[in-house]
Amino acid sequence: MRQLFALTLYRLILPLLFLAAFPGWVVKMLRRGGFGTRLGERAAVYTTPLEEEPCGTVHFHAVSVGESLLALKLIREWLLAEPDRRFVLATGTATGHAVATGADIPGLRVTYSPLDFRWMVRSYLNRFEPSQIVLVEGEVWPHLLQECKKRGIPVRLVNARMSPRSARRFSKFAAWLRPTYSLLDTVATQQSEDAAIWQTLGLAPENIHRTGSLKFDPGSGSRPARRPEFQHILDSFGKNRSVVLAASTHPGEDSLIASAIREADIRALPVLVPRHAERRAEVTADLERAGFHIVLRSTLPPNHLPTSGGVPESEVGSGFPDNACLVIDTTGELRDWTAHADAVVIGKSFLSIGGQNPAEAILAHIPVIFGPHMENFQPLASHLISTGGCICVQDSEELAESISAALDPAKAKDMTQAAEKLLTRHQGATVRILHLLKQP
Template identity: 35%
Template structure:
């Protein structure tokens, strides 16, 4: 009954959703021409695939290693990667190309989901992190399609939210075939909400398996030298409105002590590139855009990171990385990418989406929490003035990452075992 009420609510909200998609289509060409995928009217030709749903850019990047591992172990198995956003779609195409098929995941309406599954006849479904859709899970369970929640995480805050709807969430979690949890705390919260303990495996986070090889380090160093020479540089990564202003204000203050300092300001969403540039000009700072290419003028004070798929390289090019979504109440973004390059990490107080990882990084001395503009300036000023301290933090970051690797193989085994039980 609760799932039916959920479905009815979605139907009532459908006009608003269509209006939203139309509005986004006017603002972004990536939303145009693919509305049929949202209703399972336009589908890939592949049949009997393993569907892996990654939602947006963050989940897609985290899943790349898992997808490649599954494809290596089962080369005969077709894989369909679904997303819900253009940024996620772009990452699938850029990093996976012809290795997989791709489309948007249809809306979670019963008839739409039924058509989607009926046409594709998937052998299994992998949902990344917290991408839980009641009708999708229900119809998979009804068709005996195994469903695995991979890289599963559930913060205390999210658990409280899900806990308000026990009659909807409990049966949905109970229908999952297996869960590969990032840690035991996430697993315990999922079990409390209704997941079966027997299907739970503590695997660690896929994000620890970020691959940074010597060639990538050398590439980042060469790009830095070509772009800015020997100038000191800090990165404000995956930032949102409200954080642009804080980063720019902090940078203006820091320029008094470090006049050749460069800020690389990277908005989380492409539609914010122009807004970040406008705020930079309003702050009286000279800017350049990464998309323009070429070396920077010595007078350039801010580089707007307006390219896609380059954040990893920019982490390697920086001296210190502030990870956004954390100075405002968005829950924070992945702090492990700069850590994988051996960079000191700064985050605001709102990193609840990465609480366990963030707390571990704090304990290792790799991450500092900054509360506001003043503490951000203090932390950056101290780190920029202490080369040997940054090197010590960098070594601690690399050692921490090395100790926690291996989640990709463990989670791949959870997926394959779930598929094997069904095939048997």
């Protein structure tokens, strides 16, 4: 009875939620350039001829950029063993779609995942007839799981993570959530401590597997790599300057972090990467009020190196004022910009709840600093703090001091070695996940 009531309530609320969210979604798509990227596929309206679609293959569902990158990591690894296999990657956002399309993987069909209306889900499944659906970190949708169960299509959730806050909330409403979550065939968790909550949600113990984190697996895929075109851009601000990168900043953090960088080392170049590129105008205004000259990545060609007063390019020291700040307002480049940094400050950890992923900086051997809010990356964040693998600060005053410390080569070496040692606990996660996905 409870299951029927919950499903009926969901079906009544879903159209209302869609109508309430639709105007904001349109604005977001306009900002992110989503229109013109087959957005009709969100409503199961397709323009690709049916005979050209890859039917009966594995589908990865990735909500946005981070999940899309993880899905691409799994697909590339799978293709090493089976180069002729085709895949479908379904994303939920225009930015995720752009990253997946830009990966340029032969045989990969990039689409949008359907909204969770029954007729849209059925149309999607009728068209592609997937052999299995792999949800990367989330999201779990009732109609999708129900339809897949009816058709015998396994649905597996990989790289599942559950923050303590989420676990408490899920436990509280477990009786209402269990009918949906119990439809999952397999859950691959990042840590063994999460097994209990998934059992509470209705999964049998034999269907829960601790694989480690796909994000934190240092032994698979490529690490962040320095790009010559990025170095050209950095050189145009003055050669041999320390680079402090603020990764995935959220509103209010941009000027806070940039000002702390300037206080820590007047010669250090602040490089800010907003979590959402369409915030560029807001970020620019915030930084200009703090006294910075803003240079947007999107306005510079890849090989940018300005000249000055007839001096040859190779001899130019700097084409920008000393108070310049570089803002990376392009999508999908954060990973390799990280490799050019001397220290990385993690966004969404000061004025927002949750934090952002520190793994890429750690894999690039760059010292990491974050604020008090890293709830979404526990227990890794706590372990990093306790082992000296990072610096955790409480306010902007501590941040400036910590940036200064992280720029010291000896301190940086100690931090990066301790941090990478922690990541080795997740070594082989990619291989373990693929082994699960290849099971019948």
